[in-house]
Amino acid sequence: MLRKVLAMVVAASVFASAFVGCGSSDDKDSGNTSEKSTVSATVGPEPETIDPALNTSADGSIYLVHTFEGLTKVGSDGKTIAGAAKEWKISDDGLKYTFTIRDDAKWSDGKPVTAQDFEYAWKRALDPATASDYATQLYYLKNGEEFNQGKAKADDVGVKAKDEKTLEVDLKVPTVYFLDLTNFPTYFPVRKDIIEKYKDKWTQSAESYISNGAYKMTEWKHNAEIVMTLNENYWDKKDIKIKEIHWKLTDDHAAALNAFESGEHDFNDGQVPTEEFPKLIADGKTTPVNELGVNAVVLNVNKAPVNDLKVRKALSLAIDRKFIVEKVQRGGQKTAVGFVPYGMPGLDTAKDFRTEAGAESYFTETADIEGAKKLLAEAGYPEGKGLPEIEYSNNTNAVNNKLAEALQEQWAKIGVKAKISNMEWSVFIPYRQEKKHTIARYSWSGDYMDPMTFMDIWLTGNGNNDSGWSNKEYDSLIAEAKSTNDQAKRMAALHKAEKILMEELPVIPISYRLKNSLVNPKLKGVYQNPLGQVFFHYAYWEK
Amino acid sequence: MGYYILKRFFYSLLSLFIIITASFFMMHAMPGSVYTAEKKLPPAIEENIKAKYGLDKPLHEQYLLTLTNLAKLDFGMSMHNEGRGVNDIIEEHFPVSASLGTLSIVLVLLGGVPLGIVSAMNKGKWQDNVSMVIVTLGVTVPGFVVAALAQYFISVKLKLLPVMGFDTPKHWILPGVALSFFYMAFIARLIRSGMVEVLEQDYIRTARAKGLSKAVVVYKHALKNAVLPVIAFLGPLAAGILTGTFVIERVFSIPGLGRYFISSISNRDYTVIMGVTVFYAAFLLLMVFIVDIIYVIIDPRIKLKN
Numbered sequence: 001m002l003r004k005v006l007a008m009v010v011a012a013s014v015f016a017s018a019f020v021g022c023g024s025s026d027d028k029d030s031g032n033t034s035e036k037s038t039v040s041a042t043v044g045p046e047p048e049t050i051d052p053a054l055n056t057s058a059d060g061s062i063y064l065v066h067t068f069e070g071l072t073k074v075g076s077d078g079k080t081i082a083g084a085a086k087e088w089k090i091s092d093d094g095l096k097y098t099f100t101i102r103d104d105a106k107w108s109d110g111k112p113v114t115a116q117d118f119e120y121a122w123k124r125a126l127d128p129a130t131a132s133d134y135a136t137q138l139y140y141l142k143n144g145e146e147f148n149q150g151k152a153k154a155d156d157v158g159v160k161a162k163d164e165k166t167l168e169v170d171l172k173v174p175t176v177y178f179l180d181l182t183n184f185p186t187y188f189p190v191r192k193d194i195i196e197k198y199k200d201k202w203t204q205s206a207e208s209y210i211s212n213g214a215y216k217m218t219e220w221k222h223n224a225e226i227v228m229t230l231n232e233n234y235w236d237k238k239d240i241k242i243k244e245i246h247w248k249l250t251d252d253h254a255a256a257l258n259a260f261e262s263g264e265h266d267f268n269d270g271q272v273p274t275e276e277f278p279k280l281i282a283d284g285k286t287t288p289v290n291e292l293g294v295n296a297v298v299l300n301v302n303k304a305p306v307n308d309l310k311v312r313k314a315l316s317l318a319i320d321r322k323f324i325v326e327k328v329q330r331g332g333q334k335t336a337v338g339f340v341p342y343g344m345p346g347l348d349t350a351k352d353f354r355t356e357a358g359a360e361s362y363f364t365e366t367a368d369i370e371g372a373k374k375l376l377a378e379a380g381y382p383e384g385k386g387l388p389e390i391e392y393s394n395n396t397n398a399v400n401n402k403l404a405e406a407l408q409e410q411w412a413k414i415g416v417k418a419k420i421s422n423m424e425w426s427v428f429i430p431y432r433q434e435k436k437h438t439i440a441r442y443s444w445s446g447d448y449m450d451p452m453t454f455m456d457i458w459l460t461g462n463g464n465n466d467s468g469w470s471n472k473e474y475d476s477l478i479a480e481a482k483s484t485n486d487q488a489k490r491m492a493a494l495h496k497a498e499k500i501l502m503e504e505l506p507v508i509p510i511s512y513r514l515k516n517s518l519v520n521p522k523l524k525g526v527y528q529n530p531l532g533q534v535f536f537h538y539a540y541w542e543k
Numbered sequence: 544m545g546y547y548i549l550k551r552f553f554y555s556l557l558s559l560f561i562i563i564t565a566s567f568f569m570m571h572a573m574p575g576s577v578y579t580a581e582k583k584l585p586p587a588i589e590e591n592i593k594a595k596y597g598l599d600k601p602l603h604e605q606y607l608l609t610l611t612n613l614a615k616l617d618f619g620m621s622m623h624n625e626g627r628g629v630n631d632i633i634e635e636h637f638p639v640s641a642s643l644g645t646l647s648i649v650l651v652l653l654g655g656v657p658l659g660i661v662s663a664m665n666k667g668k669w670q671d672n673v674s675m676v677i678v679t680l681g682v683t684v685p686g687f688v689v690a691a692l693a694q695y696f697i698s699v700k701l702k703l704l705p706v707m708g709f710d711t712p713k714h715w716i717l718p719g720v721a722l723s724f725f726y727m728a729f730i731a732r733l734i735r736s737g738m739v740e741v742l743e744q745d746y747i748r749t750a751r752a753k754g755l756s757k758a759v760v761v762y763k764h765a766l767k768n769a770v771l772p773v774i775a776f777l778g779p780l781a782a783g784i785l786t787g788t789f790v791i792e793r794v795f796s797i798p799g800l801g802r803y804f805i806s807s808i809s810n811r812d813y814t815v816i817m818g819v820t821v822f823y824a825a826f827l828l829l830m831v832f833i834v835d836i837i838y839v840i841i842d843p844r845i846k847l848k849n
Contacts, residue, residue: 050623056580131583131591200626222627222635223798224708250707250796255694262699426575433583443581462711463583478660502781 045251052188053125058532061531067211067410068188094174094485115161154249174485241540286516294445310379316374336509337361384415395428469506618818629818640799650723659734690721707796737769831842
């Protein structure tokens with residue numbers, strides 16, 4: 001039944017989108033509209049949660065950066081600037097941060113934001129009883145991990161309100177990107193009195209959803225829309241032009257595109273059927289935003305025949321990445337040259353981790369069939385003779401299926417036979433995590449602006465290391481990078497580690513993620529960052 | 544009659560119990576869990592989540608707990624949508640699905656019955672051919688295609704009606720039509736074949752011979768018999784319309800209950816799966832129960848044993 005309905009929905013989207021392509025984009029609002037201060041936007045379906053401690057999704061995070069504000073916030077250029085904290089001091093060893101909360105920081109009900117609110121929020125997110133998926137985001141705090149695992153008390157955690165306005169934070173190890181983390185939702189303050197009064201349901205109504213950011217939630221019609229209006233108690237409200245945001249909740253991409261084309265929606269962060277992108281891009285309707293994410297395949301290094309490094313290398317050489325981004329993903333993505341995507345800050349502030357000195361390009365855009373065949377022959381499988389059929393596991397969706405078929409075809413050119421096995425999402429993920437796969441689709445997106453978010457997952461035994469790969473040198477390089485706040489040392493270690501990862505190939509990167517947003521041409525100043533967040537704080541309507 | 548109703552009621556309860564038990568064990572047999580995510584959670588965090596939702600208890604204990612709570616009509620909290628009670632979900636979203644469903648059933652009857660009558664009365668003439676073309680289209684073109692076409696031409700091109708939502712009567716038109724088109728056509732065919740058959744019967748000839756007006760013959764004598772299969776079909780129709788809303792609600796982004804039926808399964812949101820399944824099952828059993836009783840009342844030929 002489920003499969004049938006899903007198939008129908010997919011068919012409907014494909015069918016609908018076949019027509020949508022011919023849509024015209026005549027501007028209806030050609031009049032004097034600069035006074036306009038409302039925006040309707042769609043960034044996803046009904047969110048799982050809008051509780052800062054519990055959210056893990058990109059869309060949830062978009063709602064949260066509008067309603068809440070951390071110690072720091074994201075400026076119009078993407079840089080971390082002062083938020084609820086007006087200033088901070090960092091100890092020389094990089095382990096102690098002392099934040100001063102600004103005097104005019106207020107909650108949407110007018111009460112002042114205090115250091116205690118932050119202490120409560122962080123300990124709540126770490127509390128095992130809260131059962132937050134993203135508690136790991138707070139493992140940087142001293143005893144954060146221990147408290148979350150029941151091995152330490154709440155009082156031991158390295159966050160303490162010295163007085164109403166002073167927050168002292170002790171870290172486990174020096175963390176150069178800690179200030180960037182404080183504008184991440186898990187670090188947002190919440191109100192103890194509210195949560196104790198309303199319990200789990202505090203996020204459900206406008207009365208109980210008290211927040212300290214630029215906007216407050218005024219209505220949540222489940223599965224229909226979330227309405228936010230300007231928080232009149234917000235300390236930095238004077239430059240905010242957009243006074244009301246209607247977040248339209250939908251999971252039907254074809255309908256979302258229709259709504260944008262008909263002018264009902266002003267903004268859409270890529271909630272569009274994939275096959276529409278080439279046309280939309282050609283028509284100049286999209287705003288491309290680089291995302292910190294990589295599409296890849298993960299190989300189980302404990303399973304034959306991919307336990308053989310030569311076979312893994314041959315498989316990688318046989319992939320025509322250019323063909324995949326142009327004919328399969330079709331959204332203007334860049335082909336992968338390493339595991340860490342472009343846009344990740346490195347040592348060189350003029351460049352990024354991917355392009356600075358020390359980085360290498362490990363893959364070419366097109367395939368090297370001869371080289372791949374040669375490696376396969378060296379591995380004892382000339383022209384693929386004697387090589388068993390390899391299973392490629394995939395969670396079914398239109399793009400993933402096409403990717404699977406493209407890979408199957410490309411590998412067939414060197415004599416490798418791949419069998420695609422399609423699974424439902426909730427079946428696929430445990431299958432891969434329990435390492436039952438041989439080759440599986442894999443993707444990873446960054447949680448913070450540092451290459452480490454792409455690197456420490458390949459440590460021996462890490463829960464996201466679905467390859468089963470283990471390399472002592474790699475582990476010690478990552479440990480080295482984690483133990484120092486000397487950026488030159490850290491980045492050198494991370495570049496070395498990436499080289500090992502890309503030579504050993506437990507994971508074969510294919511392309512980097514890219515989001516194509518649709519923005520009404522009159523709506524200016526919408527900032528979208530590589531973590532997938534969208535900010536209307538700096539947006540305005542043009543005449 | 545009283546005994547018949549009691550017996551039917553008992554069978555309904557038994558069916559419900561079987562549905563609950565089967566759903567419970569089937570959903571726990573599915574691979575994956577409520578915390579399945581691309582990014583694997585550390586084991587300690589998984590343990591925290593299991594403890595929070597009582598998933599760390601043995602399965603039979605969870606089953607007994609589920610039965611007890613269901614008997615108290617307490618469906619619990621959603622495991623996927625934090626902070627939402629399953630009872631709240633049903634209370635908030637079922638009225639939307641129900642109004643869409645009711646609207647569609649009204650459209651089905653208002654459109655389907657006259658179409659069938661016109662067809663049967665003019666058998667073989669152009670009116671019959673035209674309505675049979677409509678009917679064939681209705682039966683063969685699925686609702687979501689009608690929905691997509693309507694959305695594109697009426698909303699995007701002509702900008703006459705909104706693309707999505709369910710706020711005002713303007714929003715109701717497209718989804719209502721998309722949902723009812725198939726059943727309208729189906730009912731028209733049922734009525735047509737029933738009428739054609741009935742109109743050739745002797746008692747109709749007698750009625751005509753008595754000099755009764757055409758209207759009386761059609762509405763009083765013929766339609767009463769021809770409408771019986773339609774009533775028998777009302778139970779499955781209610782079921783079909785309700786399950787049909789799953790797709791239409793998604794295409795038009797209507798905040799109905801139907802989508803929870805699907806999303807809760809892919810999210811492995813156990814409490815919502817149980818709550819929504821039990822609620823739908825009870826609702827459908829009730830519909831079938833009511834239709835059975837109406838049928839007995841309308842058609843005296845059905846003899847009740849005992």
